[in-house]
Amino acid sequence: MKIVATIYKEFLLLVRDPGGMTLLFLMPLALVIVMALVQDAPFRDYQEIKLDVLFADLDHDSLGTRIQQAFHTSPNINLVENNDTAVVNDLVHSGEFKAAIILPADASKTLRQKSNRVINDVLVNAGLVAESPRPVELTGIRITILFDPVIKANYKQVLSAAIEKILTGIQAEWILDELQGQLSENKPGTKKIKPDLSGLITIDQTYASENAATELELNSVQHNVPAWTMFAMFFILYPLAGNYIKEREEGSLLRLRLISGSGLPVVTGKFAFYFGICLLQFVLMILVGIYVMPLIGLKALILGSNITGIIITACSVAIAATGYGTLIAVYFKTPQQALSFGSISVVILSAFGGVWVPVYVMPGVLQQISRFSPLNWGLESFNDLFLRDAETILILPNLLKLIIFGAVTLAASIFINKSRTVS
Amino acid sequence: MTNAIVQVDNITKQYRGSPQPAVSNLSLKINEGSVFGLLGPNGAGKSTLVMMMCGLLTPDNGSISLLGMNVKNKGAAIRKQVGVAPQEIALFPTLTAYENLFYFGRMYGLDAAVIKERIESYLTTFDLKEKANSRVQTFSGGMKRRLNLIAALLHQPKLIILDEPTSGVDVQSRNVILDFLVELAAKKTTIIYSSHLLAEAERICTHLAILDAGKLIVAGTPGQVMDATPGHENLEQVFLTLTGKNIRD
Numbered sequence: 001m002k003i004v005a006t007i008y009k010e011f012l013l014l015v016r017d018p019g020g021m022t023l024l025f026l027m028p029l030a031l032v033i034v035m036a037l038v039q040d041a042p043f044r045d046y047q048e049i050k051l052d053v054l055f056a057d058l059d060h061d062s063l064g065t066r067i068q069q070a071f072h073t074s075p076n077i078n079l080v081e082n083n084d085t086a087v088v089n090d091l092v093h094s095g096e097f098k099a100a101i102i103l104p105a106d107a108s109k110t111l112r113q114k115s116n117r118v119i120n121d122v123l124v125n126a127g128l129v130a131e132s133p134r135p136v137e138l139t140g141i142r143i144t145i146l147f148d149p150v151i152k153a154n155y156k157q158v159l160s161a162a163i164e165k166i167l168t169g170i171q172a173e174w175i176l177d178e179l180q181g182q183l184s185e186n187k188p189g190t191k192k193i194k195p196d197l198s199g200l201i202t203i204d205q206t207y208a209s210e211n212a213a214t215e216l217e218l219n220s221v222q223h224n225v226p227a228w229t230m231f232a233m234f235f236i237l238y239p240l241a242g243n244y245i246k247e248r249e250e251g252s253l254l255r256l257r258l259i260s261g262s263g264l265p266v267v268t269g270k271f272a273f274y275f276g277i278c279l280l281q282f283v284l285m286i287l288v289g290i291y292v293m294p295l296i297g298l299k300a301l302i303l304g305s306n307i308t309g310i311i312i313t314a315c316s317v318a319i320a321a322t323g324y325g326t327l328i329a330v331y332f333k334t335p336q337q338a339l340s341f342g343s344i345s346v347v348i349l350s351a352f353g354g355v356w357v358p359v360y361v362m363p364g365v366l367q368q369i370s371r372f373s374p375l376n377w378g379l380e381s382f383n384d385l386f387l388r389d390a391e392t393i394l395i396l397p398n399l400l401k402l403i404i405f406g407a408v409t410l411a412a413s414i415f416i417n418k419s420r421t422v423s
Numbered sequence: 424m425t426n427a428i429v430q431v432d433n434i435t436k437q438y439r440g441s442p443q444p445a446v447s448n449l450s451l452k453i454n455e456g457s458v459f460g461l462l463g464p465n466g467a468g469k470s471t472l473v474m475m476m477c478g479l480l481t482p483d484n485g486s487i488s489l490l491g492m493n494v495k496n497k498g499a500a501i502r503k504q505v506g507v508a509p510q511e512i513a514l515f516p517t518l519t520a521y522e523n524l525f526y527f528g529r530m531y532g533l534d535a536a537v538i539k540e541r542i543e544s545y546l547t548t549f550d551l552k553e554k555a556n557s558r559v560q561t562f563s564g565g566m567k568r569r570l571n572l573i574a575a576l577l578h579q580p581k582l583i584i585l586d587e588p589t590s591g592v593d594v595q596s597r598n599v600i601l602d603f604l605v606e607l608a609a610k611k612t613t614i615i616y617s618s619h620l621l622a623e624a625e626r627i628c629t630h631l632a633i634l635d636a637g638k639l640i641v642a643g644t645p646g647q648v649m650d651a652t653p654g655h656e657n658l659e660q661v662f663l664t665l666t667g668k669n670i671r672d
Binding site: 006250252 | 477479498499500501502503505507509511512513514515516517518522525526527529530531532558574575
């Protein structure tokens with residue numbers, strides 16, 4: 001009954017504290033929505049972003065036309081033609097366009113000549129045609145790609161790879177065309193065909209998930225909802241420590257210490273209440289991920305099928321977060337110390353833990369450090385559950401770490417509290 | 424012969440970093456049913472002594488027993504029969520008077536029906552019944568002080584320790600509190616009353632102890648204390664003679 005009374009008392013204190021309610025529920029919901037929106041573009045870099053690229057066609061021949069045709073079907077690049085190289089240069093330099101392709105004059109002619117030379121050399125070598133006198137040495141075609149200095153390396157890679165792929169295809173086609181032309185000269189009546197080079201090799205892209213039907217991927221919502229949910233859950237320390245220290249300063253905690261047998265029920269009741277609040281935060285944030293995100297143009301959060309695993313993970317994170325909050329509350333003597341240290345430590349743990357940016361994009365050293373962040377243990381578990389549809393047994397090591405972390409911090413809190421009660 | 428409900432034997436307590444002990448080789452005996460005034464200027468060692476009686480501080484030397492049990496190893500059992508009203512308003516400001524008292528009643532391990540009955544009775548006695556459902560943060564200083572006292576009485580302890588129970592209250596509230604304490608003492612509840620207010624002590628205390636610089640200066644009934652320092656008209660004059668007129672911080 002003492003524990004229930006403490007839980008009810010904590011409930012009353014919280015519902016009568018508008019600031020605390022805002023901090024616990026409204027702020028995290030706003031945070032997760034804002035962060036998902038802000039990080040939506042970076043997460044879509046490789047997948048959905050369509051980049052406008054200037055195209056200066058100084059060739060005015062078939063190579064330029066072929067390049068335009070090829071990019072027409074590209075999901076990532078939209079060519080905007082402008083043949084004035086000075087203007088193109090200015091537009092990229094000013095940042096209005098992130099990149100430009102400049103196809104030099106006579107590029108088609110040079111490519112044809114080079115193809116002709118290559119085929120001729122092959123046929124001469126095979127003894128199929130007589131060696132003809134070599135015209136002047138041909139220089140290579142130099143296609144220029146201009147980049148805005150602020151362009152991300154990812155975009156540079158995407159654009160360069162796309163151009164290279166297109167040119168390789170065109171080159172192959174023209175060499176084949178030239179080969180057929182020279183063969184037909186030596187063997188009149190040979191019908192010239194246009195070989196279909198597409199589909200010789202296809203690449204199937206899929207995710208190594210058992211839940212392939214849902215086509216899961218790490219998008220902004222899949223990353224930000226669990227990440228900021230955990231951040232909010234660890235921020236439970238703010239009202240927890242604030243209320244605890246306020247009770248200590250006002251003297252109500254002293255009165256409770258003077259009541260026999262109240263120590264454990266008070267700590268347990270507080271822990272149980274804030275544990276419940278953590279779970280409530282989790283449920284609300286997940287519901288926002290599922291139902292609110294699509295309303296603002298983002299993808300809906302996909303949970304995977306292991307609901308039991310999700311519940312266990314949420315409970316484990318709640319234990320770790322509440323334990324940490326209790327330790328901060330008990331250890332520090334003033335609200336300023338507790339709240340400053342507590343909030344900054346959660347920000348640091350979240351940064352190392354992969355809340356702000358995924359761990360895999362961090363430098364190697366930080367990736368090693370991230371293994372020690374409880375937020376990383378939670379986030380990895382949620383990623384395993386949501387994206388990889390993992391069995392609970394696979395996330396057990398991280399869950400154990402979270403529970404042990406919670407138990408150790410809570411035990412330390414009880415020890416510190418007891419040692420300060422009687423001095 | 425009256426039983427000693429509090430027995431303090433040669434206790435000393437020195438805080439870390441402090442050049443002087445807060446309490447030095449102090450011995451006291453408080454009999455059952457008495458209203459014992461613990462008097463002294465600031466820094467005399469009253470609060471340290473009270474904290475040690477409650478088991479929140481451990482003496483460096485000596486022993487304290489309350490209700491026949493040693494505080495050192497029977498703290499929990501003792502606290503069940505002791506009510507403490509600290510000098511701070513040890514209540515939750517955003518809870519109502521009723522919610523505060525009900526919560527503390529629960530923590531004392533009382534049944535809901537018993538708590539309700541006692542809350543009703545005490546709120547009536549202390550003229551707070553109409554404010555039962557008002558939040559404590561809206562109360563005046565006197566109302567808070569009365570509620571603070573009720574919270575220490577809910578489990579009907581045998582021994583009540585009051586630290587400045589009338590601090591910052593108006594004359595009316597003070598009168599209600601003091602009358603109640605006299606009434607309580609008549610029912611054989613022992614009261615330890617720590618205060619600066621010597622007129623109050625003179626009015627309600629059956630026994631007194633004056634402390635200064637951690638040492639016991641004098642102890643006995645008010646009459647015995649007055650007799651021990653002849654030539655004074657009231658307790659305040661005795662107090663100033665014994666503890667000096669220098670301002671203490």
